[in-house]
Amino acid sequence: MVSRRNLLTSIATLTSATLAGCSTFLEEESDRHYANMYNGAEKPHDFVVTVTNKAGETIFDHEYELGARSADENRIIDGTPREVTVTIDDTNPVQFPWAPRDGVGTYPEDGCSEGTSASLVIYYQMATEEEITPIYGCATVRDQ
Known part of the structure; x- marks a missing residue:
C-alpha cells in the first residue's frame, strides 16, 4: 500500500518534471512589466522610451523629463x-x-517566480553620459 506522503511526493515530482521550462514560457508571455528610468548624469535630460512587441507594434511609449540624478x-x-x-x-x-x-x-537564471514578471531599469551612466545600461529584475506589477 502506498502511503499518502509517498503519493504526494510522487505527484509533486511528476508535476515539477512536467512543468520544467514553463517559467521561460511564462516569462516570455507575461504581459505586465515595470519600466524605470534613471538619470545618473549631473545635468537634466529628456528621455523617450519606446518598447515594441514581436509584431513591431508599440506597446509602451513614454517621455521622461528628468533632473540631474533623478528617476x-x-x-x-x-x-x-x-x-x-x-x-x-x-x-x-x-x-x-x-x-x-x-x-x-x-x-534569476530560472526566470521570475509565480506572480512576478521581468522588470526593466534603464540607467543613463553618470560617468560617460553616453551609455545606456539595461538592468533586469523581477517585480510584482500593481496598478497604481
Whole structure:
C-alpha cells in the first residue's frame, strides 16, 4: 500500500518534471512589466522610451523629463516586449532587445517566480553620459 506522503511526493515530482521550462514560457508571455528610468548624469535630460512587441507594434511609449540624478519609476508596460529604444535629448536612439537573461541585474537564471514578471531599469551612466545600461529584475506589477 502506498502511503499518502509517498503519493504526494510522487505527484509533486511528476508535476515539477512536467512543468520544467514553463517559467521561460511564462516569462516570455507575461504581459505586465515595470519600466524605470534613471538619470545618473549631473545635468537634466529628456528621455523617450519606446518598447515594441514581436509584431513591431508599440506597446509602451513614454517621455521622461528628468533632473540631474533623478528617476521615474514603475511605469507599466502592457504587452510582451521584444525591443527597447531609448532616445536622449532628441539625439541618436539606442536600441537593445528585451533580454532579461542577458542583461545585468538580479534576474534569476530560472526566470521570475509565480506572480512576478521581468522588470526593466534603464540607467543613463553618470560617468560617460553616453551609455545606456539595461538592468533586469523581477517585480510584482500593481496598478497604481
